[in-house]
Amino acid sequence: MTEAIVCKGLSKRYGRLLALDNLDLHVEEKTIFGFLGPNGAGKTSALRILAGLSRATSGKAWVAGEEARLNSSVLQRRLGYLPEDPAFYNWMSANEYLTFVGELFKLPSAELAARRAELLALVDLAGAASRRIGGYSRGMKQRLGIAQALMNRPAVLLLDEPCSALDPIGRLEVLETLVKLKEQKTTVFMSSHILADVERVCDVVAVIDKGKLIVQAGVEELRQRFAHPVFELEFDQPADSAIPLLQKVPGVTRVVTENRAGGVPVLRVHVTDTAKARHGLLHAVETSNLALRRYEIVLPSLEEVFVELVANHKEQSR
Template sequence: MQVEPIVITDLVKDFGGFKAVDGLSLTVRSGTFLGFLGPNGAGKTTTIKILTNMLRATSGSAYLNGVDVVKDPKAAMASLGAVVETPEFYPYLTPNETLAYLGELRGMPSEEVRSRSAEVLETVKMSEWADQRIGKFSKGMKQRVAIAQAILHRPSVIILDEPTSGLDPRGMAEVREILNELKKERYTVFMSSHLLNEVQEVCDEVALIDRGKLLRSGPVSDLLGSVNVHRMEVRSLQPIDGAWLNKISQLEGVTELRASGRAGFTFTLAGGEQEQARMLRSLQGIGLDVVSFKESGVALENLYLSMIKESR
């Protein structure tokens, strides 16, 4: 019988009558990059703290690689790497010194720590700063060091709690690039996020949670395939200014309209090819010279919002 990396069953966490996690059951298969998606206060961090033995569940169970997190936390944590909330480091230490210290705490041989440190710093693109003090680093650089320490001991499971939260656009892009590297290496990753585009870009599977309850889970492609709503991307000869956006917004079926560059815009459109053909005619009908008109993907946002609305 195959043992799955993460198995959560009927998990409950009650804070004085408030259920932050309410009967959550979820299984994550080996090699899966799962996005644990929900609004702020949905129960994501509470679930992660239970999985990482930072918090005790009121009832239910959580297993990592077949090991009960409550009954044998040391064995369960041995196969886990995690970044929970905002990472903190000794500011006077360098990444190499930090990894050496953490490797020693894990009982890794010093020679292995040295070679492995070089590998993980290369993975997170921090080799250039391996001997610089962390206190001088940006938040994005610290987050990359945090991911390096999480994979130092070659864990089979990685848990990341909103890894791009609070980062500037450049920092977010750098961390997402690293997440894609972890995906290529077939780690099992459990990543919480409230950023829909991040989950759609990086994850294989998604679990939608709200008010501590699981709303839906499955492959991202399957969930998106169940929604007949698409994100459309348009380029035109004319620059798209406020006047054009006002005209476009009044067309039937246009929602979530946003400018994109000097002569482009995106919007959400319900329906299939017939509705798209009708919309193209409508855009041309208001005098817009359309250069390109294409789908840029199904809007996960619409599934997310509709599921939360149905649950309340």
């Protein structure tokens, strides 16, 4: 497999702030790559450098085989970019905006008209294509943003928080679109805060914090490598009295209460050693005199892996 995006020692400094610190990334072609990190981690800075909108302080990057240089038209012909908060000329309609973008890519007029119709249908805006963008909802603007980023059939699609402004149905539609694009051999590089979305569509993720790469791996590999198992315990009644007992069991690192539909709280018990904890937990439940409804070992979510990785990184960098 060849690489769609490569970053080598990429750094970006804004005055005294180091937004990106020697970032190395390798993104394979035809994958959906999740780029994760807490607020201010440097995700947008990296995306802007890759999109030819910002200059790296040091290091280099390549997108679709072209070096990411500021305002490089060769680079920008090969990629599509959606910023976190896409802004449009409010006086234009979606039709006018996509025509403008198509003309910037020098699409012949017949091809442009066909591509515009195809994209409007893809993002479900065909019915609103003649309305002023100024009257669109945030979700509609986000979908138009995705359409404009796809106008030139880019080899690499760079998306900065593509689902942040969308409702659950809108999110699902966007994620389905991304999967379709992957099938069409487009590489998607997306930053996101919504880890459930990343988990659903991404093949590989990279986690960064304070501009530094913490880890890059496949979603499943990440879970196996970095997450400790979790026991889920569901009781018939509120189980606050069981928490201190569970916390005393050897190998237990933390106990988190989760309120789920139906009103019965679920205790998620994070452990370091499954075998050791298994008997101790059951004994603690017995001692608590609470009626246990469900007892299960579950795979940790990507969110839990992410929280743990970032917390560990913060601790190490102190």
